[in-house]
Amino acid sequence: MILVWWRGGPETGGPDSQPALHETGIMGAVTTPDPVDRFRERYAQRRGEVARRIERSVLGHEVGQNGFTTVAQADTLCDVLSPAAGGRLLEVGCGHGWPGFHVAQRLECSLVGSDIPLDALREAQANVGARRLKGHAWFVAADGRALPFPSGYFDAAVHADTFC
């Protein structure tokens, strides 16, 4: 499931451009700086087979991301997080879910991915089954600085080339 969070909460109504999101349970809509718009545009573009092939050959996976994290580097994150893992993992700026999927799978955590572009979150949501994380991965359309979770909710967090 994707959750959409907007200032004031769902009961006050979301932006007119996103009425369907509330119905599908997506939480979101935030004040965003310009670079986020560029990410939004990039994630809205369909990634073709050749681009995926390149990503596979260079990074070792084909999640369709806007980053530079290889499988070996995602494994490094697992090694670093290992003592704190096993519970709830947050990925800030998750995009299509890399490297969050990889870390959650390896450390057997549940995953919450947060990002702003909804196209990215939809793709991430679509990949949950293939990543064998059905029932263990959720996505939130929200600014990483204002997540709709109580303090102390997550056991560990990852990020990769996220706009700050």
Added chain:
Amino acid sequence: MKQGGCLAGFVIHTPPGLSASAERRASELGPDALVAGALPEHVTRDVGFLDVVRTDVTQQFRATVEAMHGAARRWEAELRAEQGEEEYMAGCERAKAMLLGIQEGLLLRSLVTTIKG
């Protein structure tokens, strides 16, 4: 995050002590997700994290960008057909700019790990 929980991630950033014009050039050459003006470990400490460790992975970053750019050129015809001329050229320009930024020492990539205090 829980107290004692681990935060780990990769950050593309500028080195400390750059002049304003060098910061501007880094922003022009770097990716959209560029942390400029402060080292990531300082930013992390300022918001209450402890035991911050930064490991430089810039050379792996350079190798990754080079490999992506090389692959894009190797499969140029297919990629142009798939993405269209404008997007293909924009991708190549972005990669070349990042490589230049790394070569000039304006762009770094680091693994930052820290513990929630």
